[in-house]
Amino acid sequence: MSEGRVLLAEFRDPETLLDAARRARDAGWQGLDAHVPFAIEGLTEALGLGPTRIRLAMLIGGVLSGAFVYWLQWYSAVLDYPVNSGGRPLNSWPVFLIPTFEATVLGATLTGIVAFLISTGLPRLHHPAFAAQGFDRASQDRFFLAVADPEVDAVRLAAALDGLGPLSIREVG
């Protein structure tokens, strides 16, 4: 997500977009992104985007949340209000595991949502690409490759995409 000048190449179908993305990646360009109406398998690899760090955030969030809830149960049952319930141990781990599991899932999910919002800069009301005429079709039936590399201009992009027949190549921002 880079601000400023962005080159947009528009395509009719996902296969051509994948080809275009691979060419841009192989050319070693920076700031690659795609705007597409649905998830396309292999697009992340084609754009050469690294693995997302959201997983790590979710793992940490889940573990912390689970550990906290287990500790909460342990504290209330063992230290704060110990009750002998039918001879069961105060630290009744088989029962404690269920809320711990649920809290782990909840913590991981919430962390994932927050990490997603932060890493994508959402919610944002404006993006340079919105200036392109017909860009709203990226949510319908058009596939856009975005290149935000200061070294690349429209001419170089057009040369790189030669033969793929982009519907348009525009510079926005």
Place this chain on the structure above:
Amino acid sequence: MSAPDWLRAHAGRLFLAGMAAALLLLLWGLAAPGLALTGWLAGLVFWLGIALGAYALLAVHALTGGLWLAPLFPVLAPAVATLPVFALLALPLLLGAAAVWPWVSDPSVVRHASVVHWYLNLPGFALRGTVALAGWSVFGLLLVGGGARRPAVGAPALIFHAVAVTMIGVDWVLSLEPHFRSTVFGAALGLSQLLAALAWAAVLEPEPQGFRGKAGDLARLMMAAALGAIYLGFAQFLVAWYGNLPDKAAWFLKREALPWILLEGVSVALSAVLPIAALLPTVVRRSPRALAWIGGGVLVGVLLHTAWLVGPSFGPWALLSAALGTVAIGGIWTGLAGGPFAARLAHEVPHGA
């Protein structure tokens, strides 16, 4: 050489090995029919479980459609098509039922006479077993032969399965110790069968020709099934632990003694912790080799769990007979399913609309 090719090439030898183990069990059965038949039961529950898991997956696909089943079909279809074989393999148990299930010869071990009168009696047991195995066989052949998506087969097949797997779980496994009850047992059994079938597919063909790069789908299915199976299995334990009633506690206490607790410990590690933890990284999920190894671990885990369920009523020697029973039924079944049946079904790949 891929695993299915290996199975096909060695079908005859596998069948002979199975027959040899069956013969050993038969000789053992002359001296100790209960022990030998328990081993046979353990083997049957394990291998039938793989076929029934495959049955459930095919039935779900008949309802939902989609491409997800296509890579698994060449492995699952022969397993489902050979369900009638299990009806024959179950016959020794019916003939020797008195040696295995205590309530056959002494109905007074069941607490309520009405239960014996209405449910837990030999004619009812035979009838339910026959209906279940016959129904699975018929629906199974319809599912395999169906080709395209057919909800009209899938829906009744699944409903029948839900009832039948619960009945068979109670009849064959739980009634070994008639005082123990667990309402979730059938569902837990059904889920671990799903897991076993997916693991079977992972071992044999994690990424068949024409589906390169798709191993991740099977990995995700396996992970979900493993989570479900351990969740229900744990819920069953938790309810008994929390309720703290003598009969339920006795069932678990017997299984907490050596050597059984070791079996279940290894089983949880292999069939729950291994698939759930190891399949978390994308790299592992996409590696067919890793999937095959994990699938193998899961299968061993499910097998140990089966032995843990069935064996403790008969003492530690049941471990040996369960091993023999597993080789016997596994050999006979894979000899048939991997050989003549697989060859005919290998090229029929349906993928509903």
